[in-house]
Amino acid sequence: xxxxxxxxxxxxxxxxxxxxxxxxxxxxxxxxxxxxxxxxxxxxxxxxxxxxxxxxxxxxxxxxxxxxxxxxxxxxxxxxxxxxxxxxxxxxxxxxxxxxxxxxxxxxxxxxxxxxxxxxxxxxxxxxxxxxxxxxxxxxxxxxxxxxxxxxxxxxxxxxxxxxxxxxxxxxxxxxxxxxxxxxxxxxxxxxxxxxxxxxxxxxxxxxxxxxxxxxxxxxxxxxxxxxxxxx
Amino acid sequence: xxxxxxxxxxxxxxxxxxxxxxxxxxxxxxxxxxxxxxxxxxxxxxxxxxxxxxxxxxxxxxxxxxxxxxxxxxxxxxxxxxxxxxxxxxxxxxxxxxxxxxxxxxxxxxxxxxxxxxxxxxxxxxxxxxxxxxxxxxxxxxxxxxxxxxxxxxxxxxxxxxxxxxxxxxxxxxxxxxxxxxxxxxxxxxxxxxxxxxxxxxxxxxxxxxxxxxxxxxxxxxxxxxxxxxxxxxxxxxxxxxxxxxxxxxxxxxxxxxxxxxxxxxxxxxxxxxxxxxxxxxxxxxxxxxxxxxxxxxxxxxxxxxxxxxxxxxxxxxxxxxxxxxxxxxxxxxxxxxxxxxxxxxxxxxxxxxxxxxxxxxxxxxxxxxxxxxxxxxxxxxxxxx
Ligand SMILES: Nc1ncnc2c1ncn2[C@@H]1O[C@H](COP(=O)(O)OP(=O)(O)OP(=O)(O)O)[C@@H](O)[C@H]1O
Ligand SMILES: [Mg+2]
Numbered sequence: 052x053x054x055x056x057x058x059x060x061x062x063x064x065x066x067x068x069x070x071x072x073x074x075x076x077x078x079x080x081x082x083x084x085x086x087x088x089x090x091x092x093x094x095x096x097x098x099x100x101x102x103x104x105x106x107x108x109x110x111x112x113x114x115x116x117x118x119x120x121x122x123x124x125x126x127x128x129x130x131x132x133x134x135x136x137x138x139x140x141x142x143x144x145x146x147x148x149x150x151x152x153x154x155x156x157x158x159x160x161x162x163x164x165x166x167x168x169x170x171x172x173x174x175x176x177x178x179x180x181x182x183x184x185x186x187x188x189x190x191x192x193x194x195x196x197x198x199x200x201x202x203x204x205x206x207x208x209x210x211x212x213x214x215x216x217x218x219x220x221x222x223x224x225x226x227x228x229x230x231x232x233x234x235x236x237x238x239x240x241x242x243x244x245x246x247x248x249x250x251x252x253x254x255x256x257x258x259x260x261x262x263x264x265x266x267x268x269x270x271x272x273x274x275x276x277x278x279x280x281x282x283x
Numbered sequence: 284x285x286x287x288x289x290x291x292x293x294x295x296x297x298x299x300x301x302x303x304x305x306x307x308x309x310x311x312x313x314x315x316x317x318x319x320x321x322x323x324x325x326x327x328x329x330x331x332x333x334x335x336x337x338x339x340x341x342x343x344x345x346x347x348x349x350x351x352x353x354x355x356x357x358x359x360x361x362x363x364x365x366x367x368x369x370x371x372x373x374x375x376x377x378x379x380x381x382x383x384x385x386x387x388x389x390x391x392x393x394x395x396x397x398x399x400x401x402x403x404x405x406x407x408x409x410x411x412x413x414x415x416x417x418x419x420x421x422x423x424x425x426x427x428x429x430x431x432x433x434x435x436x437x438x439x440x441x442x443x444x445x446x447x448x449x450x451x452x453x454x455x456x457x458x459x460x461x462x463x464x465x466x467x468x469x470x471x472x473x474x475x476x477x478x479x480x481x482x483x484x485x486x487x488x489x490x491x492x493x494x495x496x497x498x499x500x501x502x503x504x505x506x507x508x509x510x511x512x513x514x515x516x517x518x519x520x521x522x523x524x525x526x527x528x529x530x531x532x533x534x535x536x537x538x539x540x541x542x543x544x545x546x547x548x549x550x551x552x553x554x555x556x557x558x559x560x561x562x563x564x565x566x567x568x569x570x571x572x573x574x575x576x577x578x579x580x581x582x583x584x585x586x587x588x589x590x591x592x593x594x595x596x597x598x599x600x601x602x603x604x605x606x607x608x609x610x611x612x613x614x615x616x617x618x619x620x621x622x623x624x625x626x627x628x629x630x631x632x633x634x635x636x637x638x639x640x641x642x643x644x645x646x647x648x649x650x651x652x653x654x655x656x657x658x659x660x661x662x663x664x665x666x667x668x669x
């Protein structure tokens with residue numbers, strides 16, 4: 052089969068449970084999912100349903116208790132810690148609700164962080180950073196520190212950091228959750244453009260139906276299972 | 284290199300805390316440097332002691348005197364190369380008790396310089412000394428202390444040895460000797476015994492102690508026993524020991540300095556370890572999300588460990604290197620109390636020990652927090668903010 056025909060993300064029988072004290076919490080049970088290349092998937096569901104947990108598994112930030120996580124044909128659940136770190140650096144971009152910028156670094160340096168792990172020269176890194184900030188429309192704020200940026204601007208920096216390595220997969224956990232409607236819309240427009248114009252595959256967790264409307268597909272997660280219909 | 288600025292910006296985060304930590308490390312290393320110099324000062328005599336030299340003193344006490352006539356008998360003992368005697372003079376300059384230094388008459392300038400080759404005296408000065416009855420030689424540091432030059436007349440008073448007819452003893456500086464090694468004491472004032480013995484009011488023929496050079500250092504023990512055996516059952520029995528042991532005994536009269544200094548240093552470094560360790564622990568704790576983020580974008584556990592260790596090492600270096608440097612500058616300025624501590628400097632090997640301790644401190648203080656940072660699980664670290 053042609054590689055480009057394969058789904059980019061494939062989860063097979065994934066289980067995830069946490070140990071909390073003596074109690075075992077089953078968050079995901081026998082979950083399967085396929086996300087094709089170029090999809091913009093919105094993931095909805097009540098709080099505590101395991102959306103972030105699922106995103107962590109797809110992004111290689113955590114490992115499933117059982118099952119297979121395959122990204123672009125690679126079983127990332129079988130990689131070593133070190134390999135997984137290198138894999139994350141190359142293949143995923145992460146966008147968070149609270150932006151997770153380093154307060155001591157300016158916008159430019161925050162965006163540069165993932166590039167520090169590459170062999171790029173200083174000049175090449177600078178160029179990549181410039182392009183990424185331009186894509187998110189922040190060319191005029193490159194030297195600003197996070198505390199001097201608005202929420203929307205901080206999230207743009209966060210997105211620039213996520214795309215600076217040119218990953219195929221963007222994982223966004225409530226990217227507009229902390230923004231007002233108008234600013235949130237701008238961020239969604241940006242994500243949509245990245246999906247449409249740059250072919251990024253996006254999985255976005257959101258509570259906002261307004262946001263999920265921008266996606267090409269929406270899945271609801273409840274009690275560890277998916278449904279395509281919004282549960283009552 | 285590209286990670287250095289990452290470490291640097293973390294140090295700037297809590298500037299006051301960083302500065303206070305650096306300051307406490309600084310103080311600790313200044314203290315370390317000074318205590319090392321102090322220890323060196325007390326043990327210098329032991330370190331430079333000639334392996335071929337014995338010291339013979341009165342068996343009962345160092346302050347009891349021996350007959351001058353022992354010189355001749357000592358020289359006849361097999362294995363003895365030469366012998367010179369000293370008497371504690373306690374000369375005081377300008378009637379001020381603070382102007383005190385080691386001053387003593389020695390029996391024979393020629394023998395003296397032969398037995399103590401670490402005192403380097405120009406040939407002309409030596410000839411002058413032989414020719415000048417009231418001649419005295421002074422060490423470089425002592426000469427510097429009072430600004431004495433060759434040819435100066437120096438009057439000294441001795442509370443122990445009054446002069447016949449009263450008044451001060453008059454000496455003429457005939458030479459200034461240098462130390463062959465850095466640890467050589469150049470604060471001495473030596474003059475001729477013949478002048479001293481003739482002019483002293485009492486105690487004629489009595490001297491303080493003897494320095495004996497043995498022909499073969501390996502035979503030193505045997506010669507020492509032979510010397511003591513020679514004078515056994517006389518009214519003036521001797522106790523002869525290698526110069527190193529003699530100097531050590533001298534230092535131990537002041538207390539076991541070495542042990543004391545090590546105890547102080549251990550306490551200082553234990554404290555500083557806690558201070559620096561606590562700083563690093565706080566630094567890591569308040570950055571949990573950021574460390575999680577770094578790992579999320581692909582920083583390996585090992586790299587995160589190194590970054591934290593680099594941070595604590597940088598703090599240790601900032602405080603430690605400046606502290607050692609300051610201690611070095613202070614000691615380079617010379618002894619604060621030349622009369623008590625004639626030799627006072629920071630020996631290079633202890634400087635190296637200091638460097639080792641700086642890195643040790645940085646690594647140990649950073650280790651536990653760094654391990655915490657390394658073990659931090661991303662999913663958990665990132666959740667903290669939500
Ligand atoms: N590291 C962990 N240790 C223990 N329990 C955890 C851990 N991570 C998640 N959980 C639990 O797993 C469940 C799912 O958490 P998750 O964060 O995935 O939910 P979510 O769908 O993202 O919720 P929200 O919409 O509030 O962000 C919750 O009950 C949570 O308490
Ligand atoms: Mg969540």
